[in-house]
Amino acid sequence: MVYESVTEGVRVSVEPEYLEDQSSPDEGYFFWSYTVEISNDTEGPVVLRTRLWQITDAVGNREEVRGPGVVGQTPRIDPGETFTYTSGCPLRTPSGIMVGSYQMVDRFGRLFDVAIPAFSLDCPFSMPTVN
Numbered sequence: 001m002v003y004e005s006v007t008e009g010v011r012v013s014v015e016p017e018y019l020e021d022q023s024s025p026d027e028g029y030f031f032w033s034y035t036v037e038i039s040n041d042t043e044g045p046v047v048l049r050t051r052l053w054q055i056t057d058a059v060g061n062r063e064e065v066r067g068p069g070v071v072g073q074t075p076r077i078d079p080g081e082t083f084t085y086t087s088g089c090p091l092r093t094p095s096g097i098m099v100g101s102y103q104m105v106d107r108f109g110r111l112f113d114v115a116i117p118a119f120s121l122d123c124p125f126s127m128p129t130v131n
Contacts, residue, residue, distance in 0.1 A: 004116040009042035010077075010104060014119045019088075025123070028092045032121045035086045036070070038114075040077040044107030047076045048083070051114075053100040058093035070102075093125040 004013045007085060015035045022031040040046050053065040075083045089098060099118035105111050 001120075003117040003119040005131045006041075007114040010046060010114045011037075011041060011100070012114060012116050013037045013039075013040040014079070014117060016098075016119050018121070018123050022088075023123075025094065025125075029048055030091045030094050030121075030123060031088060032091075033086055033088045034098070034119070035084065036116070037082055038075075038077060038102070042106070043079055045078045045091045045109075046077055046104045046106055048074055048102050049105055049111070051100060051101040052103075053098060053120055055089060055091075055096065055098050057091045057096040059090070073087045073121055089121065091121060094125075096121045 001011055002015045003090055004011065016032050017034070019031045019033055023029055038048065048069060050066065050068055051070055054062060055064045055065065071085045071087060077083050097118055100116040102114045102115050102116065103111055110123070
């Protein structure tokens, strides 16, 4: 399933995937990859400066991850262009949810936050949980 949001002309699409071969359910370790596509539908370039993730597992444990850029990059995305990357997330439960935001800067130097849509992390062999 692909999750999508648009903020001020910047579209963020996320597609999570459970990685069974990197997970150990018997040991309470579940791992997902997620691919993010950021599209610039504005009239000028934008630069991704920072990220903020809020990760919540099935029992309510919450972790916040903040930092510069994504996957070691602070990409400039020109009008009509996209930037795509893949990252990962481990959990101690078979389901959870992620949501967040990117801080961007536009061609005028204005900082603004772009929403990352909330997306569900669910193992295919477990009963889905409303997170």
